Amino acid sequence: MxxxxxxxxxxxxxxxxxxxxxxxxxxxxxxxxxxxxxxxxxxxxxxxxxxxxxxxxxxxSDANPIDPVEPLHFVPSIRSGSFADIGPRRYMEDEHIRIDDLSAHLSSILRCPTPSAFYGVFDGHGGPDAAAYVKRHAMRFLFEDAEFPQAFEPNKDFLKSVENSVKRAFLHADLALAEDCTINNSSGTTALAALVFGRFLVVANAGDCRAVLCRKGEAVEMSQDHRPIYAAERQRVEASGGYIDDGYLNGVLSVTRALGDWDIKTPHNSPSPLISEPEFRQAMLTEDDEFLIIACDGIWDVMSSQHAVSIVRRGLRRHDNPEQCARELVLEAKRLKTFDNLTAIVICFSDEYRSSSHNNQQQLPRFRYCKSLSADALCNLKSWLDQDGYN
Structure with a gap:
């Protein structure tokens, strides 16, 4: 007791x-x-x-959240993986870009904060031409022709300049599609770009691709789908002379922002129901921010943002491979009967999963296999045990 x-x-x-x-x-x-x-x-x-x-x-402290980064603050350790699949479609119209070290990639022309990274997803429609063209020229549009700002430390002014530069790049790419006679004027593409500079994440979106941040296991949407059901977009479309018919812009297009599609857009310098101007969202990354998913609408048509985050988080805990996580997202969308091409990029901001996945592998039971013993072998074994006093 x-x-x-x-x-x-x-x-x-x-x-x-x-x-x-x-x-x-x-x-x-x-x-x-x-x-x-x-x-x-x-x-x-x-x-x-x-x-x-x-x-x-x-x-x-009450410091501005986009002041220069202090040495003791979290600094992301960036790594990524991607996967694309044609899905049930006859043609593949998706394109994507994945650059984990932008500073090294553009060292000869760009001076930017480190770490720095750039990712893009381009979901084409009306043929693959527009998406392929934008991917091929994206680095020039974004970092050369658009007078991209240069600095070693990210701050409020730098991030504002980044937004202005990316906006010019989207508009420049849109006009280039109109002027290139090899591109069909009915071909277009949505575009989503994600940039990381130090602790700061900047997402630019035109269309219905989506960026989702995982923050302590919760999905935080870093973009807004530009579809006719989005009230602000519907109001803008109608104010510019367009209309929504059965959920489609002017009865033909399922998005309200895209690059290309010059058979729908009005002449330059006049209001158009379909525009290429991106919307921006920013986030200051902390230890709570685990990874970012950017993917085309083939993923989001059949799963929620939280569902996608849960799949990736579970995968990272199991194998710590962002490319395999991107593949698992695509396979899940196919299992859920998506009707579109599929592209997903998973960008990790820390190495926290590496130790847990390593421990999981170490804890896996080691099975030993043996063949069944013959009758003679069993008799011999019994006699040996009897001799040693195990009887």
Whole structure:
């Protein structure tokens, strides 16, 4: 009875301690862990106190969220994977771009914050010409002709200049499609571009591709689908002289923003129901931001943003391979009977899954297989055991 009482007393103490930890909150636990890690690296208890205070001060300050990045802040470790499939369609009209190290890729012409990365998905319609053309010339449109800003540290002015430059690039690409006589004027493409500069994510979208950020397991949409059912787009279309018929722009197109499609657009410098101007969304990445999915509407037609995030998160925990995760998204969309081409890119912002996937692999049971023994072998085994006193 004395032993049982002692066990119950210790159990109650543990439960009380756990309750206190829960009321402390996730953010405080994260801060303490980060400070402790920094202290171990610095090598003294006194340093641990200094680092903890500094980190908490930074987090609790009212500084502008797009001020230059401090050294103690989270810096993304970028890696990605992609997968594309024709799906049930007769022709493949999707294109995509994946550059994990933009600074190295454009070192001769661009000076930008690090890490830096660029991703794009182009979902063509009316033939593959427009999407293929935009992919082929995207680097020139975005980083050469559009006077892309240059800086070593991202801040508010730099990010605003990035948006202006990307907007010019979309409009320039749209006009180039009109002027190129090899491109059919009924061919068009949606376009979604995602850029990372240091801690900052910038997404530009024209059409119904979608970017979704995973933040602590929750889906955060980083773009708005430009479809006629979107109230703001419907209002803009009708104000410019267009109309919506059975969910289609002017009765023929399922999106309200796209590059190309010059058989629908009105002449230059006049209001048009179909435009190529992108909408922008920004995010400051933190330790809570795990990965970004960008994909064409063939994915989003049959699954929610949260469903896609759950698939990728589960895959990363299992094998930590973003390319395999992109493939799993595509296969899930095919299983759900999508009607379109399929393209997905998964961009990871940390290495946190690498240790968990490695541990999962180590914990897998190792099975030993043996053949069944013959009757003679069983008799021999029994006699050996009897001789050794196992009887």
């Amino acid at each position: 004395v032993v049982e009482a002692e066990v119950m007393r210790r159990t109650a103490a543990v439960l009380e301690a756990e309750s206190e930890c829960e009321t402390t909150g996730v953010e405080e636990v994260g801060d303490a862990s980060l400070a402790a890690t920094a202290a171990v690296r610095m090598g003294s208890d006194a340093t641990m106190v200094d680092v903890a205070v500094t980190e908490l001060d930074i987090r609790s």
